[in-house]
Amino acid sequence: MDNVLSFHQGRLPLLISMPHAGLRLSDAVRDGLVEQAQGLPDTDWHIPRLYDFARDMGASVVAAQYSRFVIDLNRPDDDKPLYAGATTGLYPATLFEGEPLFKAGLQPSPEERERYLEQIWRPYHNTLRRELDRLREQFGYALLWDAHSIRSRIPHLFEGKLPDFNLGTFNGASCDPALAERLRAVCDQAEGYSHVLNGRFKGGHITRHYGDPAKHIHAVQLELAQSTYMDEFAPFTYREDLALPTQQVLEALLQALLAWGQARYAR
Template identity: 25%
Template structure:
């Protein structure tokens, strides 16, 4: 199921790893390690319950990352499944532990089915929302929001900063926006910040980071110690940490929105067709497909309750 909260500001937040749902046909094949689902962005949606004043668009899926990783290119070959850093349908945890019972890993046909059932609807929802917001604003900010355990063997051996920001090494967004976001996080006492280090920018950031067309994308990875009491099941939130982090994110996103609006006002008269160029650039849908699509939230109005798009299992 895809959940969309439509907003009217230039900010679009994507949460590809907050889902916990595992279809029964897959769940019965997971081993004890797989059932723990330790590599999800646990409770991050609670942190990102932002003020309505931001009027942000938020897109997330209820499906688990262990079913399919929605921050991967859906054309990723099955051969990449053994590497948790590149897997579309993972067969191991991020630290290399098997998550399936012996012989129960998904094959090529099943992986293709998961793409059709879960990845394509998420991709379409993101495409539609970015296109919708692009029609309202000449500068749009897309943020891929994730969280991770602070200590994962083989992944975060050198330590995970509280906040990691990825910009595809500066190619996915305007440097002024990057500096603004990073500066906001660095101003928070006790928060360490990494830029284009462990996190350089995933599939969403690299797909939607087209600053020359007015699309600015960032990856935001939060260490779970910033808002969880314990980084292990049941991944219980710490109320004071959640509030502190939530306030910081609100302030940072508010500054980013102000930046986009200022840039929008500057470029309005000189780029009369930029919004149309953005829409064409970010959506792989043909004009006929977009016109005939009845499953997406594009026809709804800002301020409505979260849109829930049911996908088959």
């Protein structure tokens, strides 16, 4: 499988990961999807565009090209569940609303899925590992920002309306607590936006697996409510009027992340 990811190497100790931004499908997945899944409604829509300022800042950026309907890059390769209650796995079988993802009998074969694991999942994670190791070697530490978004209301997954900014640090295990508090303070100052730390979304596999403060790798997941920058239903239109102020908060969060790292690891 080709073009499984895009990667840009930056000049700062910050790597931004976008595991659910992909839109490509394998033939087997495309042929098997139910009609309501064919528009890829569970995509983290427009995340590369929303974070397009990050390259100019100097961040490294890795983004998936294949849809999470093919394989979910934010799940472990053994498919061990990360959340209690309703969730999706390494090879999603349902839409976020709980309906089957594939027509009966048309799921990709075990052999096909093994190919996705080897040719999509592993290259993405190998890229993450290499870049984090490079950053830590060059700067003495590395900062990982796992960028996500989701529809603000999904009754099958959570009650009510999701806060706008959902920060996850695996209950404090994936980054220094002082860094989490610095980020929460930025959200406190973001007028008109709601936020939570380690609420419904505490960080998926990427945050939990790579975040290792004892080894000077600090990882944070942001699950952003899509209502802050786009229309949440098809055709999933990007809204500049919403996105511009949201980008200002995102940039403030990333600047705070970098400032904390510079102060913490000042040489």
